[in-house]
Amino acid sequence: MLVAACLSVGISGQSSEPQKKSKSTPQKVEIMKFFIGDPIEDSGYETGPLHIIYSDGTEIVKTLPPLEASTEKETYFNSVGFSDVQLAEDRQTLGWTINVENCCTSYSIPLSVVVFRDKQVLHTFSQGMMVWSWKFVQRGKQVEAVFGPTHGTDVGDDCLYDVKSGKLISDTWGDGNESSQAITPDAPKLADTPGDDLIHAAQKGDLPRVLALLGSHVDVNSKLSGNLDGGTTALIEASKAGHLDVVKALIAAHADVDAKDEVLKETALMYASGNGQLDIVRALLSAHSSVNARGNYGTPSALFEASVEGHAEVVKALIDADADVNYRTSTGTSSLMLASSQGHLDVVRVLIAAHADVSAKEDNGDTALIDAAANGHLDVVQFLLENGANPTDMTNYGGTPLKAAAEADHVDVVRALLTGAANINEMGRDGTTALMSASRAGHLA
DSSP: OOOOEEOOOOOOOOOSSOOOOOOOOOOOOOEEEEEEOOOOTTSSOSSOOEEEEETTSOEEEEOOOOOOOOOSSOOOOOEEEEEEEEEOTTSSEEEEEEEEOOTTSSSOEEEEEEEEETTEEEEEEOOSSEEEEEEEETTTTEEEEEEEOSSSOOOOEEEEEETTTOOEEEEEETOEETTTTEEOTTOOSOOOOHHHHHHHHHHHTOHHHHHHHHHTTOOTTOBOTTOTTOSOBHHHHHHHHTOHHHHHHHHHTTOOTTOBOSSSOOBHHHHHHHTTOHHHHHHHHHTTOOTTOOOSSSOOOHHHHHHHHTOHHHHHHHHHTTOOTTOBOTTOOBHHHHHHHHTOHHHHHHHHHTTOOTTOOOTTSOOHHHHHHHTTOHHHHHHHHHTTOOTTOOOTTSOOHHHHHHHTTOHHHHHHHHHTTOOTTOOOTTSOOHHHHHHHTTOOO
16 A cells, blocks of 8 residues: 655644734645545556545545456556656646556556646646656646656657646657666756757657647747757658658647748748658648748749759649749749759659740740750750740840750750740840850850
């Protein structure tokens, strides 16, 4: 039988001198006594109920859930006992651990810390590991607990929680005492990086850790402290790395799907689009991520990122979600120009089918056709010509598709442009023709 812990309250003496009448201030009801009862014989429980007695005579009895029998298809690990009951200095807050059956030992282990105040359970804290030790801090305002492996003397996870909100204040791996499995005296109490752990776990695709941290009320929208890449979030990192299950868990925990990092100002959708993470793109769009959000450096969009990298299926998904196919950056660049310059014919097809402007010009006069011609992308050049691109367009500096192809010695492109009605004798603003440009570059073909 577990020994009961009892507390008593002293009563102050009364003065014999007359006093002025004043409004009485009701005293707070305090926890006067608590104890764990004996279990019923052969019940399967290790302890009986937990009794909590208040100064007003109220008694609260906490019991454990009914035991469930394991079957061939499903194994149950039942809560079988109360242990390590502690009363905070405020005498309003009580806590205890719950012992649970364990697969790998012949005895149960404490897996969670329960905090009780105002005659009800406030929070249950767990990290999915054994509770090595725990205590109240600052008169019951905080709870510190060390979680760690059941066997051995591996390092522990020292966690500090705010009792009122239930939020994790600090989470410092390795601050449990390895030899005694206890809280170390010098364990940090006010570390401001619980969100960093979540972000690192999301980046690695560590779903169990992510779920444990979310269950501990870590802010799902925390931004990484001291990050040279600029204050990224867990959702951004999981989206970059392609961890769909983590992305879904973060979205379910109400992650801000439109949060941006601090430098590039790009969202999770932008990163996922640029990396070709189609399933993640769909998950983010389903969570109403802004498909036309803009970033820094010429204000690219998710569609820009997918187009320049050649992810046609992602481009299609973004367009289906109403991405602006004719959005232009601060310098006039369009998604079609980017895809054309990189030779991504499948993306070019999708964009033009969605009515991308094949004649759009950058501020310097460049067009999708000029970009494709300059880089020797014959199939893109032909497709653009078939869809109305003008082979005689001229840049601000006198360049044309034909001159661009000739200067780079893209003979097949030159032939395609001539077939498409490009004028071989057309003179640019610099007074030269395509033939002159090719000759100057030493291309005799």
